[in-house]
Amino acid sequence: MTSAETLSAQRPLLGEHYEVGSFFDEMFENDGRPRPHYRALCADLATLTHETFDERRRAADISFLYQGITFTVYGSQEGIERIFPFDLIPRIIPRDEWSLLERGLAQRVMALNTFLQDVYHQQRIIRDRRIPAELVFGARHFRREMVGVRVPRDVYAHVAGIDIIRDEHGHYYVLEDNLRSPSGVSYMLENRQAMKRTFARIFEHYGVRPVEHYPQELLNTLRSVAPHPDVEPTVVLLTPGIYNSAYFEHSYLARQMGIEIVEGRDLVVHEGKVYMRTTTGLKQVDVIYRRVDDDFLDPLNFRPDSLLGAPGLFSAYVMGNVTLANAVGTGVADDKAVYAFVPEMIRYYLSEAPILENVPTYLATRDEDRAYILDHLDTLVVKSVNESGGYGMLVGPHASREQIELFRSRIQAQPRNFIAQPVISLSRHPTYVDGELRGCHIDLRPYVLCGERITIVPGGLTRVALRRGSLVVNSSQGGGSKDTWVLYD
Amino acid sequence: MRIFIQHTTTLTYDAPISEAHTEIRQRPLDAGGQRCLSFRLEVSPERANVLSFVDHFNNVVHYFDWLQPHDRVVITANSEVLTPAAFTDDCADLLPLERFDYLAPTAYAPRDELICAFATPHVAGTPYETAIALMEAIYRGIQYERGVTHVKTTADEVIQLGRGVCQDFAHLFIAACRCHGIPARYVSGYLYDPKFFGAHVATHAWADVFIEGRGWVSLDPTHNCLQDERYVRVAVGRDYADTPPTRGVFKGNARETLEVRVTIRSA
Numbered sequence: 243m244t245s246a247e248t249l250s251a252q253r254p255l256l257g258e259h260y261e262v263g264s265f266f267d268e269m270f271e272n273d274g275r276p277r278p279h280y281r282a283l284c285a286d287l288a289t290l291t292h293e294t295f296d297e298r299r300r301a302a303d304i305s306f307l308y309q310g311i312t313f314t315v316y317g318s319q320e321g322i323e324r325i326f327p328f329d330l331i332p333r334i335i336p337r338d339e340w341s342l343l344e345r346g347l348a349q350r351v352m353a354l355n356t357f358l359q360d361v362y363h364q365q366r367i368i369r370d371r372r373i374p375a376e377l378v379f380g381a382r383h384f385r386r387e388m389v390g391v392r393v394p395r396d397v398y399a400h401v402a403g404i405d406i407i408r409d410e411h412g413h414y415y416v417l418e419d420n421l422r423s424p425s426g427v428s429y430m431l432e433n434r435q436a437m438k439r440t441f442a443r444i445f446e447h448y449g450v451r452p453v454e455h456y457p458q459e460l461l462n463t464l465r466s467v468a469p470h471p472d473v474e475p476t477v478v479l480l481t482p483g484i485y486n487s488a489y490f491e492h493s494y495l496a497r498q499m500g501i502e503i504v505e506g507r508d509l510v511v512h513e514g515k516v517y518m519r520t521t522t523g524l525k526q527v528d529v530i531y532r533r534v535d536d537d538f539l540d541p542l543n544f545r546p547d548s549l550l551g552a553p554g555l556f557s558a559y560v561m562g563n564v565t566l567a568n569a570v571g572t573g574v575a576d577d578k579a580v581y582a583f584v585p586e587m588i589r590y591y592l593s594e595a596p597i598l599e600n601v602p603t604y605l606a607t608r609d610e611d612r613a614y615i616l617d618h619l620d621t622l623v624v625k626s627v628n629e630s631g632g633y634g635m636l637v638g639p640h641a642s643r644e645q646i647e648l649f650r651s652r653i654q655a656q657p658r659n660f661i662a663q664p665v666i667s668l669s670r671h672p673t674y675v676d677g678e679l680r681g682c683h684i685d686l687r688p689y690v691l692c693g694e695r696i697t698i699v700p701g702g703l704t705r706v707a708l709r710r711g712s713l714v715v716n717s718s719q720g721g722g723s724k725d726t727w728v729l730y731d
Numbered sequence: 732m733r734i735f736i737q738h739t740t741t742l743t744y745d746a747p748i749s750e751a752h753t754e755i756r757q758r759p760l761d762a763g764g765q766r767c768l769s770f771r772l773e774v775s776p777e778r779a780n781v782l783s784f785v786d787h788f789n790n791v792v793h794y795f796d797w798l799q800p801h802d803r804v805v806i807t808a809n810s811e812v813l814t815p816a817a818f819t820d821d822c823a824d825l826l827p828l829e830r831f832d833y834l835a836p837t838a839y840a841p842r843d844e845l846i847c848a849f850a851t852p853h854v855a856g857t858p859y860e861t862a863i864a865l866m867e868a869i870y871r872g873i874q875y876e877r878g879v880t881h882v883k884t885t886a887d888e889v890i891q892l893g894r895g896v897c898q899d900f901a902h903l904f905i906a907a908c909r910c911h912g913i914p915a916r917y918v919s920g921y922l923y924d925p926k927f928f929g930a931h932v933a934t935h936a937w938a939d940v941f942i943e944g945r946g947w948v949s950l951d952p953t954h955n956c957l958q959d960e961r962y963v964r965v966a967v968g969r970d971y972a973d974t975p976p977t978r979g980v981f982k983g984n985a986r987e988t989l990e991v992r993v994t995i996r997s998a
Contacts, residue, residue: 379827554796
């Protein structure tokens with residue numbers, strides 16, 4: 243061992259070098275003192291050296307690799323399986339902040355579900371001119387086939403992953419509503435397991451609210467929306483298959499819930515009912531937690547070339563013989579242009595003031611907004627309304643001249659496809675990168691379950707941007723994750 | 732007029748298929764003054780259980796599956812319909828989604844330069860007169876000829892070809908009306924005309940246009956006339972894709988042959 247390495251190993255983890263900078267740091271005040279809910283953690287971390295911390299970090303990494311917790315990165319030439327990098331420094335949310343988030347999330351998901359019910363039935367919000375008709379009906383994921391179709395309990399988005407960020411003042415905003423098949427919850431569960439193994443003592447004394455019951459809550463939610471409430475429903479998870487980026491999560495959740503994981507070819511529709519093929523014959527299925535997009539569900543009604551779904555599935559659904567979670571057509575409510583109207587939905591349907599704010603959003607379809615966007619491409623974030631996972635995005639301040647001009651022509655050609663938002667300087671959190679603690683930008687994706695009632699497991703997935711200075715936290719864009727601790731008090 | 736229709740569809744396959752799912756839109760509508768007095772659907776394989784539901788255009792959809800291997804499906808629909816002397820609309824205003832859908836371009840009825848160039852000169856004082864002018868222009872400008880177009884032909888191709896059948900006339904007409912901001916929808920059905928015989932004449936397609944203050948008006952650009960008692964309405968939609976008399980998927984590596992026979996008579 244060289245002397246430099248010895249020195250580094252003995253250096254305490256929480257050294258003098260950490261820079262809060264001009265950002266909102268989750269752990270430290272501007273003057274460098276730890277925030278009250280991080281004090282005990284800091285005291286513990288102060289007793290660790292780089293060497294001991296590194297040891298534990300390696301142990302955690304190896305355990306993730308053994309369990310096969312990986313995800314696939316799309317858009318790269320070779321199919322890359324990566325470990326979603328896990329950072330051992332937990333993100334901590336005090337009780338009062340969580341209680342605000344919890345109320346705000348429940349309110350938002352309630353409004354979004356009411357919106358979906360309305361859009362696929364009376365269309366009151368459109369008749370009352372609170373949202374432009376062409377924005378809703380022109381949304382790529384609006385499904386006119388769903389008009390007039392009743393779904394159990396009028397619930398459409400059974401699982402919502404709402405992305406929350408904080409600005410440089412620590413103010414919370416909703417960045418995105420993910421209402422189709424939000425992924426990542428398996429990382430929330432696995433990160434917690436890893437933390438408990440690696441930091442058992444700190445964890446035990448911290449008063450962290452549990453998240454382990456998520457699979458049970460998910461199963462309860464799915465059961466509560468079965469077509470016939472009087473029979474014990476058969477619930478399955480429908481996956482596109484092992485080549486899907488979230489396949490690990492699909493098999494993990496199915497195992498945790500104790501339900502079958504099926505692919506389209508395992509299902510068969512007969513006389514308007516859905517069955518799975520089992521070794522003992524066909525078994526009727528009542529609820530499908532589907533992680534397959536609308537387009538691929540049924541070649542008879544949607545994309546005719548799809549092999550991922552089951553022919554006739556949509557007819558069985560329309561006849562009310564099977565529940566799909568999430569419902570078909572939820573994507574109209576997480577369209578990035580429709581997002582701008584969620585605060586209005588809350589006021590319109592619930593007659594309440596929104597508890598959580600939206601990030602200010604400019605719609606390229608509005609003339610004055612578009613003029614503003616085109617004038618400020620170098621300072622705004624431009625997003626394509628139908629892409630997710632950080633694809634199809636322009637971060638103005640970090641973009642090249644060519645990228646900006648490319649987006650300018652795209653916006654002018656297809657304004658409906660773009661929105662823009664100011665760059666929010668995301669809050670940062672100390673994160674172990676390249677042998678030191680560094681402030682990295684984070685967000686939070688809590689998972690909101692909606693069935694008979696709304697259930698939110700305290701916490702969620704905290705994603706962290708590991709590339710220096712990067713504001714994009716998506717797993718597909720080089721992001722990592724942290725355990726999220728919501729405290730009892 | 733009381734009209735009887737027998738519509739027989741025979742699907743044959745050159746190799747066995749399985750897990751076949753078929754949707755049928757052949758039940759005459761109860762709308763616009765028309766009444767469907769009786770409707771009987773028979774399918775073979777005989778033991779297939781036929782279910783039905785109503786789609787979002789209010790068309791009645793019948794649906795059945797046959798999972799076991801087979802190489803032939805026969806669907807026979809017998810309808811008895813009472814048609815009004817003239818189409819009478821019962822719709823005061825369009826729903827927001829209808830207004831959107833019936834103005835938006837579709838795959839069969841796109842809004843491109845060719846369509847707009849065709850539609851633009853034919854403008855009259857009122858939307859109704861514009862629709863009539865467009866109907867006449869298509870009737871005079873496009874030659875009715877079988878065999879030059881096919882089931883996937885689009886309205887812009889019809890302009891280039893200058894020829895087509897009723898489906899093509901209807902698509903060009905709705906595309907042109909939409910160019911002028913007149914909501915238009917595709918109508919699929921039957922035409923009873925004792926002068927003609929044969930399935931190609933009996934199954935028919937035309938279009939409805941929505942005129943503010945007046946409601947839906949039903950026009951037939953193939954014959955340059957308003958819908959009258961000889962017309963039987965079966966399904967409506969944005970274009971043909973929303974209204975096919977049969978549509979299905981199956982498993983198996985086989986070629987499908989479709990044979991349709993329609994007999995139509997009046998009491």
